[in-house]
Amino acid sequence: MSTDTTAGRGPDHRRSTVNRLSAENVTLAYDQRVIAEQLSVEIPDNSFTVIVGPNACGKSTLLRALSRMLRPSEGRVLLDGQVIQSMPAKKVARTLGLLPQSSIAPDGITVGDLVGRGRYPHQGLLRQWSAEDERVVQESMAHTGVAELAERYVDELSGGQRQRVWIAMALAQQTPLLLLDEPTTYLDIQHQIDVLDLCADLHEEQGRTLVAVLHDLNHAARYATHLIALRAGKVIAQGAPNDIVTADLVEEVFGLRCQVIDDPETGTPLIVPAARRARAAAGDRGTARKVGAAEAS
């Protein structure tokens, strides 16, 4: 199930090239707690890859490993053919950006200043703020629609605006690869769609490779060009949503009985949970949104 038809590339073509980012047989663990063993994942170039799975399946952990936040206890994560941990930190940061779940806006910082901090990997002691930096920051803010907020303080913004500002900061990093850890958590539905539309733009118009962890399976199916379904630290299926999302897969991954129909807007798969009476099976865990950051992330 490794079909991938992103950007007009056939499967044959894909097999012949090496993708820029991949994990090879990684074992991921926090202290003694093993989250995933012998996990291998390829992120297809120029894809919008979305990782889905039930709570505590290891999807955020996988993203942390791909972004070198977590060092695998076995196996390796490769970026452009090199082990990611062995590369200079700033060099990685010019290739691969991450929007983590937890980030802190320093007190009294303005939007422009915060986005400007995304230029760090391109700067040095003698090259602190070039005209190029200025231009990229303006572009990033324009792209995320926060340009008019540049002089405002980050503390004063709404949740949706703040998330766009953080995305703008990650954009200013100008990386061909961008990883997002649950970018829509805590946002209203219209802001969730806003953020996902923005991600799709980044992918389609700028040709960036995006990897996101999402909770909402329907959002994932609609926006992803490549879907990775995880359960208990194992890849159950991967490929284009139209090819892999079936009622059986959802039941296998989430333990939820459902129908899969065509999304009337986009034609992508739409998951409709079975009615309560039809779901007599035990162990129904649903896709309830988690509260707080208590999950293994």
Place this chain on the structure above:
Amino acid sequence: MKTNRAVRTPGGLSVRLDVRALTVVVLLLVTALTASVVLIGTGDFPIPAADVLRTLVGEGDAGQEFIVTELRLPRVLVGLLVGASLGLGGALFQSISRNPLGSPDVLGLGQGATAGALTMIVLFSGTANQVTLGALVGGLVTGFAIYALAWKRGVHGYRLVLVGIGVSAIVTAVNGYLLTKSDIVDAARAVVWMTGSLDGRDWDQVWPLLALCAVLVPLVLANSRELRMMEMGDDVSYALGVRVERVRLLLMLSAVLLTASATAAAGPVGFVALTAPQLARRLTRSPGPNLTPAMVMGATLLVTADWVSQRAFGADQLPVGVVTGVLGGGYLLWLLVTERRAGRI
């Protein structure tokens, strides 16, 4: 961004300047130097400021020259260096712990240095130099203990603060024990030391402090951009290419060294490390660790407080630590109230 200016050369070099912060630093420097000149002129034998300046450039009369260069100048220099070290160390600690109260005073570094000094005073009746050495060792050991105990897959700000509080309580108990074991003469000496004083400091204290600052200040400032990034959380700064744990260890080490050596030279002068970064921040109104403004502010505060204690209570009656303690304690309360309102503590 309003006050930020970028200076660029045709060769592709660019330096970022915060005009407001720069102005603050210059004004504070002027204040510190003015206060120093006034302080040199203050004492049982007052010297007008003009004469002080004339003596400093080597054109004063012999009597004044002795008083200025041998007695009062080293004391003022120690004050400036200690204040600068405490201000810089405090700014580093507050930035690393992401908490305005996460300063060396609260985390027990001062108490640790005190334990070392008291051990020398009480158990060995040590000389002044031995006491200084004891304080240095005590401060360093405490600093490392806090870092090691707070380490658990990285040092988290809150854990650092709470572990520091725990260590502080233990060391305070040790100090209390040493104080009860001492005879009344040693106890009086110990208590004066514990308050922090610039009395009788000479060139022997100036040179080591100056050497240490000459190494550490450039080192710390060279890492200030990394520290700014780290204020956005470990994940974000790591994603931006900052070697978070390495930078944090280096800066913690520098902060501990700065604080411990300052404390060894003048005793645990209370609250300078806590207030200087906060005051500096309020003047520059810029986010980020404000390292240079905090350093200059620390020097200004300490020299001014020393002058106040000499003016208000007569020469060498009241150690400078009492003045900074009372002023700093008041400021602390104010800070707690306002920061609470802003929900930042």
Place this chain on the structure above:
Amino acid sequence: MLVESPPEQRAETAPAPPNRRAVRVLGLLVSVLILVLVAVASIAVGAKELSLEQVWHGLFEESGTYGDVVVADRLSRTVLGVLVGAALGLAGTVLQALTRNPLADPGLLGINAGASAAVVSAITFFGVTSLSGYVWFAFCGAAAVGALVWFLGGSRGATPVRLALAGTAISAALYGYLQAIMILDDAALGRMRFWTVGSLATGDDSTIEQVLPFLLAGFVLALALARPLNAMAMGDDTARALGANLNRTRALSMLAATVLCGAATAACGPIMFVGLMVPHVVRSFTGPDLRWILPYAAILSPVLLLGADVLGRIVARPAELQVGIVTALLGGPVFIYLVRRRRTAQL
């Protein structure tokens, strides 16, 4: 950094089954027995060792020997230890329940420092010399700092870090003030350097007489708060839904903690960490029900305090290590352990 499974407190809502209650009552009796043993040790151990026989004679049938004098002296010290230990344990338990903060302790929250500063001020500036005089100052100081820390720590939004920081910062300021007094007044230095570390040695019969009424009132109040504090443990909204009067419970809890800490500090000086450690030990076998935690804490805290006192007399023989120092040396590591065990999100 966020992952790690902490031993979560099980919310126990159902009443304990009868056999479980029997075990708890039995445990309480065993605790009393341990307390008696420690108390005997506290009388027997010291610069002059006494045999059990001598202790017996001193307590029940006077033999007219020197041993009787030693016993009488150590008896008042022991009784004081029992009372103060119970006071600190109950105060710590109440504060932990009130702030829903397992790291709360009268010493850590600055309440003892407040009482100390007030007592020292009373002695230095107002010439108050008797304990019954300055105990009122201790109450005022404890109450003022308690209210201040509660307010600064964020009231109902308090987190362990905020409360501990507010308490430590205020303690630092107050200790600075105490130091200034000691520098300016040599006589004060002579007296206070012993008192400010926290010691049972200064107590005699009159000390006990003077603080006993306050301590007993505090004991009754604290034990009576078990039920309302139980209701508050599940959050303000739940407690309100259960019909608890939150403001009254908060006010009475603060009153109980203030009276207990103020009286204990006035009698022995500031003693840290007893109120922190004991409730944790107790909770590990009683569960979260305050109706059991409070009585256990009242019995086991004196065990800890007297044990620390005896230890201080043994390790530094023939001199002694003040009990406040021993508890800090024991409690500091426990505190750090508790901090390390928690997830960062819980701090």
